Amino acid sequence: MYLVGFDIAKVSLPDDLRDRPTREVDLNESGTSMASPIPTGTPASNAAVGSEVDLGSNAQRERRRRILDATLALASKGGYDAVQMRAVADRADVAVGTLYRYFPSKVHLLVTALAREFEAVESRADKSRLRGTTSLERLRHVLDMITMAMQRDPLLTEAMTRAFMFADASASAEVDKVANIIDRLLANAMVEGEPTDLDLKIARVVSDVWMSNLVQWLTRRASATDVTNRLELTITLLLAGRDQEPEIRD
Template sequence: MAVLAESELGSEAQRERRKRILDATMAIASKGGYEAVQMRAVADRADVAVGTLYRYFPSKVHLLVSALGREFSRIDAKTDRSAVAGGTPFQRLNFMVGKLNRAMQRNPLLTEAMTRAYVFADASAAAEVDQVEKLIDSMFARAMSDGEPTEDQYHIARV
């Protein structure tokens, strides 16, 4: 069962509910890491029924990988592209990798929870893992590029 992506949610209420669920997941993981993220605790904190939570996210892994994707999207949106302009592709990529590393180091328990879920995700969370991978590829390819990334830059980013 795939996660309901934000773009698939029909109403503002559904998008807000998904946001609350991910916010609750991240808050719980920030305090107690991977083990602390329990579906009942997330549902209670997000003020949704457990059944509703499972409709949006079928497992803890789905929750945490989706949270990782959202966190990377947030970092990407906050990145000032003019700050990475100029220099070599290596320098721009190094800047972006450093930015991600610093962001992830701010909250070690949250980072551990999200990356653990990402690394151990099974086929049921393939869509969420793929979304995170595509986001990382895009962030790195755009960092290497002075304009629109080339196919070669996307291939390099995947490595």
């Protein structure tokens, strides 16, 4: 599903591209929360974010997996609005209260699901098999592959991107986790060894440009070709001359 099973090194580019329903979270056009993500009767202080819930037992890990699988399935069929907490609980075969114990809102659900997708990509990434002999070529290949994978399922991409872009401070840990995974994925494509702090900073700039253009594609303000061309310009400007041999002076 989605990025899971996605192998950066094997995918070929096409020629033209290289409920608690009464308290459910909702986002208005400005991205601000219109209702509390915590169900009635559940103190905010007791709401455990999915990454913080004790996942020591196999049953707990399996329950969490089913919840995230259900979230992805619902989002893939109906986008952000289709991910309702009661629907997720029913599909995952868990009680609504249990769902809220793992994830206090659908924003937490979707961002955590996005992190899991990118973790799967990162675990499969083998930089020795990336196409390209330069930093620019390898980074271009990784960006093209991830972008294509996300464009294949626009409803799911819309749901997870919307949650990621408009998450508030309560989901900062999940957002930071996703951002750091993307940074590492891009930085590792740029270098043969371990990425430096500068490599990670460059990767963060590329990631920010990529995410903003993904939003424009989702809102039909940019075509897939536009996204590719803008990313190409960005990485060319950032990495131009990076792999050139240093000039030898007498």
